[in-house]
Amino acid sequence: MKLGGPVHERVLVSLLLEPGQVLPVSRLVEAVWDDAPPATGAHQVRKAVARLRQVIPDGARLLTTEGSGYRAVTDWVYLDLDDFLARLGEARQAAAAGLTGETADLLRQALALWRGPVLSGGGGRLIDAASTALEERRLAAVEQLMELRLNDGEAAELVGDLVELVAAHPLRETLHAQLMLALFRSGRQAEALETYNRVRRLLADELGIDPDTRLTEIRDSILRNDPALVAPARPQRNSAAVPELSGFVASECSLPYDLRDFAGREQQLHDLIEHAREPRGLSPRILAIDGMGGVGKTSLAVHAAYLLADDYPDGQLYVDLRGYTEQQQPLSVESAVETLLRALGVPSSRVPMDTQSRLAEWRAIAAQRRLLLLLDNARDAAQVRPLLPPSANSMMLVTSRARLVDLDSARWISLGTMTQENSIAMLADTLGEQRVAAESAAAAELAELCGHLPLALRIAAARLHNRPRWTIAYLVDRLGNESRRLDELRSGERSVELTLNLSYLGLTREHRTALRLLSLHPGHNIEAYAAAALLGTDLDEAEAIMEHLLDVHMIQQHELGYYVFHDLVRSFARRLCLGTGDRAEDERGEQEDTAALARLLDYYMLVTDVACDLAFPGRVSLESPLEKAGVSLPSLQDAHQARKWLDREQNALRNAVARAHRVGLHSHAAALARNVVFQLDATGQFEEYQEIAQIAVAASRELGHSSLLRMSLSNLAVAEWKLGRFYEGIAAATEGLHLAVWLGDRRGEAKDTGMLGVLLGALGRFDEALSRLQQSIAIKRELGASRAEAESLTNLSTLYEQWGHYEEAAAAALRALELNQELGVRDNELVSLADLATAHLGMDQDREAQVYLDRALRMADESLPAADRALVVALAAKAAYRRGERDHAATLAARALTLGRTSRTPIRQARIENVLGGLALGDDRHELALQLHFNAHRIASEASYQVEEARALQGLTQVYEAIGHITAAAHRRKQAGDLFDKLGIAVQFRRSG
Template identity: 45%
Template sequence: MRKAVADLRRRIPGGGKLIVTDGPGYRVQVTRDQLDLLLFNGHIREARHAASGDRPEAAADELRAALALWRGPVMSGAGGSVVEAAGAVLEERRLGAAEQLFELRLALGEAGELIGDLRTLIAQHPLRESLRGHLILAMYRSGRQAEALAEYAKVRELLVEELGIDPSAQLTKMYEDILRASPDLAGPATRSVPVAGPPASRSPAPDAETRGSAPSGLGSSRYPTLASLHGAPCTLPPGVPDFTGRERELAEVLEACRQDAGEGPRVVAIDGMGGCGKTSLAVRTAYQLAEEYPDGQLYADLRGFTPGEKPQRPAATLGGLLRTLGVAADSIPDDEAGLIGLWRATLTGRRLLFLFDNALDAGQVLPLLPSSTECLVLVTSRARLLDLDGADWISLGVMEPEESRLMLTELLGDDRVAREPEAAAELADLCGHLPLALRLAVARLRNRPRWTVRYLVERLEDETRRLDELSAGERSVAATLSLSYKALEPELQGAFCLLGLHPGAEVDVYSAAALLETGVRDAEDMLEDLLDMHLLVQNDPGMYAFHDLVRTYALSLGEGRSGREAREADGRLLGYYTAATEAACTLLFPSRRSMHVDAPDTAYALPPMRREDRTLEWFDRESAGIQTLLARGGHEESPRLVFALARNASFHLNLRGRFAEFEAVCRAGLVATRSIGDPLLICQTLNNLGVACWKLGRLNEAVEAAEEALDWARKAGGPDDETVALGLLGIAHYALGDLASSYDYTTQAVGELKGGDRTKLPQQQAEDLNNVGTVCLALGQYEQALEAARQAIELCRAFRFPEQEALAWTTLALAYCGTCAFDEAESSLSRARNTGSSCPDEVLVLICAVSSDLCDRRGDARRSQEQEATALELLNSTISPQRRSRVDNVLALKHNRNGRYEEALRLHERAFTCAEGMGYRVEMAHALDGMAVAAGELGLPNAAQYRERADALFEAMGVPPEGRRTL
């Protein structure tokens, strides 16, 4: 400390007088003008006095002077919790001063000149809402309204993603004030007398399907009539004040409505599935724009999807609209052409807004369009009316989860939602975030005051009764969806029901063609038609999906069909997916054994399988649906297809490290092969199941499956399958600590192929040779391990098996480490890294761990640390538990070697916990061995216990002392 203070005194001008000795310590003596912090505080005080004295210019000058003292983060370069805490406090004070300065400058009439500085500060503090508010206001006052709205949308999305909250009430109010051009936002030089207009509400009006009971009049303060403002007609329906959300969509519709119309009227159309709130959004938009159309705002329900009613004819709609505009009834012609002519003549020179709600098709709307460019037409429909030329279309989906939560809070009350927040979130999910479904669910809760939210959730979890639960009086989700369904052509109705049987979350055109028993182009046309009717949704190009409630409705319609039809549809999907996965596996896994299974009908059109990356993407996307198809059974007539599909799926799931799913499809395949009774198919499925159990760490189950597979192979005379079973038994017994049996099985597997054709099962030969090397390492037989690894490398290089070659080079390196030949070990690991650079993480993580240990042995600490960091980064959930325990044990070796006993103990304990959970006795022994060393050096009382257990395990496994030096 004395040396550090002496150095400071030398380096600081006048340091001897500045830093003085004070008792047992030191003190810095500074005057008020020598310390920036004191100067900063002084300017802040003066700014406060100036502001309280109504001298804003002086207050702004003081704040500028205070902020000019800052040259970056406070005490930059220093560290420690105390310094960081102090710096955070001072940084908060600086931000507060900056916010006050921007507020003063805005009050003084500045706007555009603030935007650059505000953006810079926001980039450093993106969650600071007050800064965002200043930026939005500055943009608005600079005539950049669209950018101001976009900035609000940006901060709202950021807050939802980062914190799960909406913007503050102040920021939300500013946004709403911008949408209605509130005079309160004007700067000091442009502030004008407020003009009356329809005030903003926190939500649009409800959809026709969700409106329910609403205020009967239009004269409320929330939705005043335009007649009361201008004497012009207004027939807009009232809104429901407790409807929430849709801020982004409202801004989008308003922006579209305010764009230049060109030569005709401005037409903005909103489409979406029944119950999503189209009418509510359109009504809210109309009230927001009412002041801009002083000659009237007219509403007409075209009844395209109204229960029990036929769609409104254009002539009837025109007659009603003309009468509303004051045209005498006896002056209205009877023929449609005359009506259209009179309509357009009546609108000449007028600025009106029209809302045509619930349109069935474009034929209902086209005759109603005015010729005047001064008019605005809003249209809502469940289908996108493609013949409505020139219209701007905005599709309305379901609500965001946060909007659904706000809606439930609004309808049920804060207290009730706060008591059951998780149940409320589940309720919103089960309702599919559909406004109509949420309203109906809330109606059920209101009608049953003793019900909890959780109780209703439990009732809705039964998919067979979900639609029945989502009903109240004459309103129901099922009734709303049935109107869309009944509007379909019979062929589309049949396709809709069949698509509900598809097992995947999404449907592509190829699987749809197989399911619908039609061509790909025809299937695509039907999918597109259903998409236009919003009975399907599209999240990615070429992929189609059901909303959850729509799928439930489709399945409920399919219940009336015969079981035979459903079985036949499932059979077509089984044939298609078997053929498609066969093509995918042929490309992705060219070295796998070919199987002679009854091929499915080759008439199925298959997606292109020419590029590995796209084929793997296809497999990833379809995997869940394939597993569902296998799991739901009912394929007793096609067991060979089930076996083939399960086998193909297992290759993909093994590649992706999804071992639990790998096991599940193997068990489905095993049921099918046992029903066939073919011993070789049973044997092959059991071998695959054994691999899945091995990778899940269920070692005894792996042994059971492999032993049965070996028995079937010997009975059926299948030498290839016998070799696979022997290799699996060898590696499973190795993990269980039965090294003698493991050595016998692995050498038998290699011996089965010695002297034979090297082209026969070359990958299996390479795996068996690697297993021999692993067992020999554990037994301390390093020369045999070296020989097995060399043979594996030669085989892998001949047939290009990079994964097995990389593992063989790693085995070679470990064998060299056992003989202290570290230069040769490093050369082998270099080859392993080069060969395994594109291999899966399961291979790379072991190479990195062994490299870290070897680099440490050779004195390269920096590279050792880099390799360890990479290994730890690769230890994700796709890595098998055997590999995780082994990697932790390898990494812990060097920490023990370098005296970092706490870290070594932590890694060995983690390895032991993982290994013990599956009975992996080899790694348990190595972990206990390392724990004994670390605990002994740390003076822990359980060191002797660890040593005793490790020695007992090593002795039981027959591992000599030299076998403990490497893993």
């Protein structure tokens, strides 16, 4: 009979595997397509049912519609599955009655019905799971039949069958034991012992365990030639009724041992106990704990269970569901319920053979008891739901690495990492308070390196406890190497890496790949857009993947739209990128990782282009080969949003540039660096600016790309200038200028010529500087590069001010101000206002200066560079002092000093401290004035910033004169005079402030 295709077959088999049960359409969709159903999945299932009703005789009677699902009604048809299960049930009853011959016959009849896996093993995840359960029943029946035949005196005739069974199922120890007995009783003692040796080696290699007690006892008995191994007499058969259940243990506790040093989960423990003792409802209470591997879920659950034990006097039962256990399959419901029945004292002979009968027996017993059931290490709700005790007087505790969202009515507690305080307390409890107190800083760092993960902390403490000569600092040093950190967090059979690997292996292939690729992200917080770029998906799919990884606690989320790795999970995921040892697989993985990183860098290029155009209007736009179509980008509407995004992603962007250069993606490194330095410059992070610019220069040289090299050298020259490294800046600007001229790059020529003017001016070479700046301004004006022209006009104003040409300084600053206002460049507008105020103060036009200072103070919010704000406040202090507002001036001066010293801008700091030093002298605060001028002199002389060096010397001269140190004053006067003369600055410029 042609049913219609794989969809029809899987729908029919799913319904027949659970006859009489209503299966919702969603369950059938999952059975057909697993985790990747088409959008039309539900429609196709309904069409399949309609087709099956047509092609199967009386199909409408067989397949009925029940609400939103379907049910198979099989009481009028013959199913070999029903026959198989029925004969197994009859065999169980016969065995309980002692009818061994009848039991063997029924088992043979049941096994004769077997035709192999359901749908030949190609039925999908849900059908295969049911098929596996049926296979487990078959093997249990085979083992029972073999046991009966051995007890009936058979031996040699069983050897062949048992050899085949052992070869097909090498990890079933019962079959090995039966083969050993059959061989021994056939006079083949040596082969029986070799069978033991083979299974011992297999279990050690595959699972890292020893054979079970029965195998070992049989081996020992064979070595002793124990008469007890001779086949027993056949058991007496009778037709006695099945005995009533007896021997039930009134109160049974199978909980693991409680930790003596349990600590650090007081709030969660309190919440668990509170929930457990809430007024009882009509159904049993379910309390569930989820969290990443190693976070201490089991310890918390066991500790809570012992505290609650008195409330459940009929038993406290524990089952490890093995959802995430090394080299073991999750425990089946059939096996779990058998464990529970035996824990309650039900004899093995009374444990039903089939799952449904076992569950019925479990519920019948549990309904009359007050039980606490702890189900540890659950993989999914399907493992848990059937085991729920029916009585409202019972409670179920569940632990799982993933939140089982479809476990209805459960009260969930998500367990995170421990606090710093609790981490230290755990270390102190193991190592002793004195040892931890003696190395308190190292202990705190150890807790950080362990990510405050209880498992990692316990392993670290165990290593230190077992190595009393090790200091905590020594272990911290060993853990400091991220590539070896997971190796260090291993003790005996416990390992953070193993725990994380079990969670990793529980993921689908798609999510395993995603976890590895996400670890390539260069920042701490991973925004969803960057994740989409790494994974090569759209935003919705990336978020779905991230949310699944969040559900299974492989990543964390502290803020909407952003995801983070736990430090140890990141180390684990990055280790996955290092390779598997399979050369071909490693090459594919490396190619996949490189492609993902390239996608991320392309994304960063696109979004930083948008952000920088908004945040830094008027900048020169460069052509990009990248297309925005198909790439998900964050919505940045204005300069504020753009700067906020750039600030947030700053570390990731810097690391991305470094990573790109390190892996050979040099064009990405150099091009992205050009955008990244804008925000670093605006926020005064000049050391970081210099680092990124140096990487861009190196990457450009590796590429042999002259245009990128020219641009990168220009940026490096700016960074060197801001850091007061004028000679290094001149070298970079000179090379950049030569390249620009050779390339015919007029914009580059204008920029590098202007940078040379700035740098030469800082060294006091005013004539050369003036020529360069005027040349730069002319080219920029010719090109219509208004932003760049405004920057050079600002630099020209500074040059004129240092030279004492205040009218020219004011004119240049006013034109720069007009351009910056037209462009909306707020940070440069602030500098232009400061320059105008400086020029007017130099001309003793205090009222005009104050107008510009008031405007500058109003706009000087925290979004603008601290160094520029500090200069404005210092100039405002100087103006207030001149007006006689001494208190106000002192307040402004203190604020300016704090801002200036946090700005990390040497050329600004030297100028500010010279201005403030003059004000301190005017207030007769001689010690402060000396300190400020000394500091300005040190900064300026280290950078060869000769103008401010001369001003600092003049300030020191005036302070020494004021306090009567005539010799020191004369020495400083001569130094200052010589330097001013060298600079060609008029004598009347030599006055403080």
